[in-house]
Amino acid sequence: xxxxxxxxxxxxxxxxxxxxxxxxxxxxxxxxxxxxxxxxxxxxxxxxxxxxxxxxxxxxxxxxxxxxxxxxxxxxxxxxxxxxxxxxxxxxxxxxxxxxxxxxxxxxxxxxxxxxxxxxxxxxxxxxxxxxxxxxxxxxxxxxxxxxxxxxxxxxxxxxxxxxxxxxxxxxxxxxxxxxxxxxxxxxxxxxxxxxxxxxxxxxxxxxxxxxxxxxxxxxxxxxxxxxxxxxxxxxxxxxxxxxxxxxxxxxxxxxxxxxxxxxxxxxxxxxxxxxxxxxxxxxxxxxxxxxxxxxxxxxxxxxxxxxxxxxxxxxxxxxxxxxxxxxxxxxxxxxxxxxxxxxxxxxxxxxxxxxxxxxxxxxxxxxxxxxxxxxxxxxxxxxxxxxx
DNA sequence: CTAGTCC
DNA sequence: TCCTCTGGCCCAAGACTAG
DNA sequence: TGGGCCAGAGGAA
Numbered sequence: 112x113x114x115x116x117x118x119x120x121x122x123x124x125x126x127x128x129x130x131x132x133x134x135x136x137x138x139x140x141x142x143x144x145x146x147x148x149x150x151x152x153x154x155x156x157x158x159x160x161x162x163x164x165x166x167x168x169x170x171x172x173x174x175x176x177x178x179x180x181x182x183x184x185x186x187x188x189x190x191x192x193x194x195x196x197x198x199x200x201x202x203x204x205x206x207x208x209x210x211x212x213x214x215x216x217x218x219x220x221x222x223x224x225x226x227x228x229x230x231x232x233x234x235x236x237x238x239x240x241x242x243x244x245x246x247x248x249x250x251x252x253x254x255x256x257x258x259x260x261x262x263x264x265x266x267x268x269x270x271x272x273x274x275x276x277x278x279x280x281x282x283x284x285x286x287x288x289x290x291x292x293x294x295x296x297x298x299x300x301x302x303x304x305x306x307x308x309x310x311x312x313x314x315x316x317x318x319x320x321x322x323x324x325x326x327x328x329x330x331x332x333x334x335x336x337x338x339x340x341x342x343x344x345x346x347x348x349x350x351x352x353x354x355x356x357x358x359x360x361x362x363x364x365x366x367x368x369x370x371x372x373x374x375x376x377x378x379x380x381x382x383x384x385x386x387x388x389x390x391x392x393x394x395x396x397x398x399x400x401x402x403x404x405x406x407x408x409x410x411x412x413x414x415x416x417x418x419x420x421x422x423x424x425x426x427x428x429x430x431x432x433x434x435x436x437x438x439x440x441x442x443x444x445x446x447x448x449x450x451x452x453x454x455x456x457x458x459x460x461x462x463x464x465x466x467x468x469x470x471x472x473x474x475x476x477x478x479x480x481x482x483x484x485x486x487x488x489x490x491x492x493x494x495x496x497x498x499x500x
Numbered sequence: 501c502t503a504g505t506c507c
Numbered sequence: 508t509c510c511t512c513t514g515g516c517c518c519a520a521g522a523c524t525a526g
Numbered sequence: 527t528g529g530g531c532c533a534g535a536g537g538a539a
Binding site for chain 3: 150152155156157158159174177178181182185211240295307351352353354355495
Binding site: 157158163164166167168171172173174177181329422426427428429432 | 506
């Protein structure tokens with residue numbers, strides 16, 4: 112997933128587009144999050160020893176619920192207002208990529224069986240992580256959990272990241288919280304990384320600003336998409352021998368992939384066979400997204416009895432833990448209500464109607480000053496330069 | 501901080 | 508010779524809490 | 527599965 116080498120490319124060529132933010136600067140901020148990505152990670156990591164994961168007495172996996180419950184309560188306690196977006200149908204162009212993944216999974220499954228028979232414990236654990244799949248039911252369970260927690264949750268028609276980006280463009284959320292740089296290619300105005308990093312890990316939130324990104328690179332919106340395709344995305348292969356640096360150089364020189372193909376020696380730099388770069392471009396430019404107009408997001412108090420019914424009765428969570436989480440969330444909500452600085456100061460976020468590809472939101476008012484008083488001083492962005500001199 | 505637990 | 512891409516190898520992928 | 531790190535191959539200068 113993601114765009115290969117984009118972070119490093121930006122840190123060298125558009126450093127102004129990246130900013131480190133204190134975690135606390137996200138107090139009271141609305142953030143769109145690709146829930147499917149998180150579920151997958153939880154299924155791999157939560158409570159795993161060997162092939163064992165957390166389960167209820169019926170043998171149903173509960174790792175995703177445990178993980179999501181904890182992560183959500185952490186965000187709410189930090190004052191973040193998450194919106195969960197779930198993946199819908201993958202775009203047909205991703206078929207090639209998905210087929211590759213399927214092959215690898217089947218390979219891993221065969222190897223897992225062998226390792227199991229050989230009693231190779233270590234190998235079994237490693238391989239079982241590679242065979243993890245998230246079922247529709249499991250996704251729906253997490254969506255149910257989100258709703259019980261009072262969090263807005265939606266199923267996207269297609270890629271979750273694209274709908275997250277659309278929400279951000281529409282002003283429904285401050286940023287998209289993700290590790291996936293595809294989101295920037297979908298032209299989300301603001302992308303926040305490391306939002307979920309644990310408190311102890313002093314990792315600051317890394318913010319990417321879309322307008323500053325393309326301005327810093329000196330590209331148009333369309334050219335930025337072409338750059339991302341050349342670097343390597345989920346939808347197509349790349350030109351062998353062309354990586355991020357060369358891609359940027361070529362785009363600046365020729366302006367588009369079509370022009371590049373005319374100009375370069377395709378013997379030395381062979382493009383993929385039947386290269387569908389135009390299709391990929393279209394997916395980034397006009398992705399299938401949820402209609403976000405008229406959506407009114409609200410964060411309600413957790414439905415404690417509903418949560419007990421679902422998590423305790425059905426999934427055998429410990430009741431006092433579940434009630435404890437509810438109590439912490441309620442407390443956090445009260446704290447937020449008394450502070451409530453952004454909303455009272457600047458009013459609710461403005462809804463800016465915008466179409467993908469047609470963007471002209473230069474004079475934003477809703478962001479700008481809202482950070483005032485929250486970040487003492489932002490240090491320079493560090494740790495993302497390619498070490499070299 | 502680490503090891504052990506969550507279900 | 509320098510720069511850039513590639514491919515191989517290795518790792519780790521959650522979060523809380525009691526001690 | 528992706529990302530960081532390191533070896534080396536090959537064009538570019």
